[in-house]
Amino acid sequence: MSIRKRTWTNGKGEEKTAWVVDYADGKGTRRLKTFAKKKDADQFAATAKVEVREGSHVADNASVTVKAAGAFWIATGEQDGLERSSIDQRKRHLQLHIEPFIGQTLLSHFTVPGAREFADKLRENGRSPAMVRKVMGSLASIFSDAQERGLATRNPVKDLRGARRRGKERQADKRQKSRLKIGVDIPTREEIKAIVGAATGRWRPLLISAIFTGMRSSELRGLRWQDVDFERAQISVHQRADDYGEIGRPKSEAGERTIPVPPMVVNALREWKLACPRRPTGDIDAAGNPVKELHYVFPTGSGNIESRSNMTKRGFLPTQVMAGVTVPSDERDDAGEVVLVGKYGGMHALRHFYASWSINRPQDGGLGLPPKVIQERLGHSSIMMTMDVYGHLFPRGDDADEMAAAERSLLG
Structure with missing residues (x-):
């Protein structure tokens, strides 16, 4: 040199x-x-x-801009077979949040102070804390992909002080953020009773199935009648429908599972099957009429895959309002009264309830299932995921009643 x-x-x-x-x-x-x-x-x-x-x-003329590295990152996701929704999210983060500020910056010129300045710019330009975290995560992923391609040697985003914390600290934060609360994130038993009582029409079997199976909305949208076993009172999950109505495998290998269901679900689905819309097969019968078949359990009126937003906006939210499970909104009606809206914004709240119901002891109205069984029922890829999200809901072994029973057993 x-x-x-x-x-x-x-x-x-x-x-x-x-x-x-x-x-x-x-x-x-x-x-x-x-x-x-x-x-x-x-x-x-x-x-x-x-x-x-x-x-x-890495020399400057051997490096590329953040924008070009982002294009490589998206191509990697497509080659890895990521779902369309994940690819679209990558594109949004790159085009709306990353390129406007640092798109023309060379990777070799991007430093840790630059990463901190970029995060500050995102906040100053109206991005929420949650969005800043997501975009910074995408930027870190872009640099990781560039490192594998030999276009960058360091990942400045991962070198930030907040990202350098020890693994135990990150796990503790993750558990704290994931600590769901009854009545805030998870419907109470009384609220579930009210929702079941208020559910009517085509939404009743859907909501009852969501409550007592814990299935994801994508799994409910892709559920077929051939996956419902009335005799054995169980539902098998073999596929899911993404946000674009495309059918694919469950989110993970563990997502393919069989869930036992209570009589209420069996009865609701038996009744619904008689009225469930059928989808066209593309064939014509002898009279010249289109041949239709029962296929999806919770389809649109034409028998095709229902959208996630319809399930929430036309089914779950109005049912909560009818059940009195509401919170005040920022809107007012013509009379000046505050408009009440559904308390829980998405159907994932019913999945959370199913998890809590499975965890609760039988004397508390639950199933009292062990963690491993709950993991299998929910279709989580690992027991750690189940415990990170729901571990705080499991009853403590040193509760007063258990301590008294242990004392009697020890001392006679």
């Missing part, structure tokens, strides 16, 4: 001077980098020498 002074005369006859760092990168390729001041050249040479020795140096 050498530093030399370069002198030349421009078109106006003026003498110009620059300092050139001449070196070979980690792959042995000769690189030249020019500086106006010798101290800048000396500083770069010292840094590059260490980086080349450590195998962490």
Whole structure:
């Protein structure tokens, strides 16, 4: 590695001077980098020498912009078979939040202070704390993909102080954020009773099934009648429908499962099957009429896959209002009264209830199932996921009644 002074005369006859760092990168390729001041050249040479020795140096002309790296990142997701919704989320994060601020920045020029400044810009421009976290996570993923391609040597986002915390601290934060509360995130037993009592029409079998199976809304949308076993009182999950109405496998291998159901679900589905819309098969019968078949359990009026928003906005939310499970909104009606809306914004709240019902002791009106069985019923990929989200709901072994029983057993 050498530093030399370069002198030349421009078109106006003026003498110009620059300092050139001449070196070979980690792959042995000769690189030249020019500086106006010798101290800048000396500083770069010292840094590059260490980086080349450590195998962490990437020259500017071997790097790419954040925008180009983001395009590679999206292509990687498509090659890995990510769901369409995940790819679309990557595109939104890149186009709406990353490119406007740092899209033209070279990866080799992006530093830890730059990552901190970018996060601050997101906040200053109206991004919510949750959105900032998600976008910073996407940016970290872009740098990880670029590292694998040899376009970057460091991941400045992961080097931020908040991202460098120990694993135990991150897990503790994760558990704290995931600590669901009864009556806030999870409907109470009284609220579930009211919802079941208020549910009518095509939404009744859907909501009852969601409450007593814990199935994800995507799994309910993709459920077929052939997956419902009335004789054995169980439902098998073999597929799901994404937000675009495309059928695919469950979210994980553990998502393919069989769930026993109570008589209320069996009876509601038996009754619903008689009125369930059928979908066209594409065939015509002898009279020239289209042949239709029972296929999806909770379809649209034409027998096709129902949308997630319809299930929530036309089914779950209005049923909560009829059941009195409401909270005040920011809107007022024509009479000036505050408009009440459904308390729980999405059907995932019913999945949370199913988990809590499975955890609760029989004397408290629950099933009292062990964690491993609950994991299997919910279709979680690992027991850690189940315990991280619902571990705080399990009854403590040192509750007063249990302590008294243990004392009697020990002392006779």
